[in-house]
Amino acid sequence: MREKLTITDKDIKAAKQMCPTSQKKIYDAYRVMVYSIAKRIFLNTGYAEDILQETFIDVFTKLGTFEGKHYQLGAWIKRIATNRSLMMLRTAWISRKSDEEIEEVPYQSFENQLHNNEELETALATLNPVSRSVLWLHDVEGYTHAEIGKMMKKTESFSKSQLARTHKKIKELLETNQTTNINVKEYR
Numbered sequence: 001m002r003e004k005l006t007i008t009d010k011d012i013k014a015a016k017q018m019c020p021t022s023q024k025k026i027y028d029a030y031r032v033m034v035y036s037i038a039k040r041i042f043l044n045t046g047y048a049e050d051i052l053q054e055t056f057i058d059v060f061t062k063l064g065t066f067e068g069k070h071y072q073l074g075a076w077i078k079r080i081a082t083n084r085s086l087m088m089l090r091t092a093w094i095s096r097k098s099d100e101e102i103e104e105v106p107y108q109s110f111e112n113q114l115h116n117n118e119e120l121e122t123a124l125a126t127l128n129p130v131s132r133s134v135l136w137l138h139d140v141e142g143y144t145h146a147e148i149g150k151m152m153k154k155t156e157s158f159s160k161s162q163l164a165r166t167h168k169k170i171k172e173l174l175e176t177n178q179t180t181n182i183n184v185k186e187y188r
Contacts, residue, residue, distance in 0.1 A: 005029035009070045016063050027056055030074060034081040040140075041085045041133045043125055051088065055081045082137070086151050089129050123173040127166060134162040135170075 007029050014022035031052060038051035058080050066076055124132060130152075137143040137151070138159070145159040152158070 131166045
């Protein structure tokens with residue numbers, strides 16, 4: 001088990017002054033979190049590593065503007081990682097889905113229907129990165145549709161329709177046990 005690193009205000013101050021030891025300590029404390037965010041969104045190691053690198057370039061470039069306390073640093077870094085991931089999603093070579101509207105599908109907690117984490121992971125792997133991001137940001141991270149729309153430079157209704165479509169697709173896959181026949185590599 002990995003030892004949790006504690007970041008202090010002194011570490012942040014030293015990192016702002018370009019102290020390599022303090023910068024490495026911050027990197028080591030938050031790299032797994034950043035990588036996990038990117039990996040959940042893209043399901044691709046290469047993209048996750050790119051996001052990890054770009055995030056920490058931003059962190060150390062912008063650390064001088066960070067005015068919070070040590071206990072707020074993780075949330076600040078998480079926001080940078082999320083924004084970096086969303087910027088990558090917005091590029092034409094990743095994002096292929098349109099902003100088409102669909103009828104609203106009522107949300108029913110599909111978590112209660114899960115019998116197997118593997119089935120959910122496989123179902124999530126079938127989603128495109130935009131849908132997976134909206135699902136992750138809303139259902140796991142707790143962002144509102146308005147916040148997600150703003151982050152993705154889309155409308156609030158875009159977020160709602162993506163989430164409704166995603167819940168419906170996952171529910172159908174899980175109810176029909178179609179996840180056992182899915183080749184996950186096709187969707188990555």
